[in-house]
Amino acid sequence: MSISKLKLAPIYYNIFEELLGEVESGKLGPNEKFPSENDLCQRFNVSRGTIREALKLLEQHGVITRTQGKGTFITEKKFEQEVTRLMGFSEVMKRYGIEATAKLLSLEVIPANDRIRDRLNLLQGENVVAIKRLRLGDGIPLIIERSYFVYSIFKPILAYDLESSSIFELLYQHTPYRLGYATQFIEAVISRDDESELFEISTGSPLLLIKRLVHLIDGRAFEFSEDLYRSDKLKFTIKTAPYEKNDMEMDIIKNKKQTLNSKD
Incomplete structure (x- = not known):
């Protein structure tokens, strides 16, 4: 499968998002060995450097861990x-x-x-x-x-x-x-x-x-x-409070009135 090079985001980022989606959906499970760089190069039809950038993002997000001599594995669920x-x-x-x-x-x-x-x-x-x-x-x-x-x-x-x-x-x-x-x-x-x-x-x-x-x-x-x-x-x-548009509009009106009063 090749990643379209017409997308605005860098190719490696598109690959990162697709692989992340596979992990989050359960297609790739915790502690499972991750596909090799060669396999990913063939799958996405891109260079090794592009794949490494995608893997670096996955590692930074805590999705995978790379161990020298053993390979790359999906991390346990947090x-x-x-x-x-x-x-x-x-x-x-x-x-x-x-x-x-x-x-x-x-x-x-x-x-x-x-x-x-x-x-x-x-x-x-x-x-x-x-x-x-x-x-x-x-x-x-x-x-x-x-x-x-x-x-x-x-x-x-x-x-x-x-x-x-x-x-x-x-x-x-x-x-x-x-x-x-x-x-x-x-x-x-x-x-x-x-x-x-x-x-x-x-x-x-x-x-x-x-x-x-x-x-x-x-x-x-x-x-x-x-x-x-x-x-x-x-x-x-973190659960947030509901978005209250009316409250926001009232705050905007209040701020406008305060600005006008300060000019008088």
């Missing part, structure tokens, strides 16, 4: 998590039938510095519980959690096993506190040497940085975290 709902890692893994575990890297009770105190709305001298954990799904490292909890709230569960237990579940089981809303920020970053070692990936690999501020139902801040997610294993979905 775990999906809703950003609009406060959900712990253990709960997400349970949905997929995956065993969630944790490796406790560090735990200390320390005075909150200016940055953390500001995030958690604490007074000078108040303590936080600083926890760093590596979260794993069926033994595969997926998340590096770097969390700061308000000590006065976290204290009742400090002595419990934080490697095999969900912190949110411990909070519900052993305290009267209940979780409320959270504010989350998502950024794209690349892995540093120490992070790559924990994740067992190459330095400079793409990651997602999720900054999250969790409040209790009474409005008090409980946790501020800066977690790193493997972007080749996890993805996030």
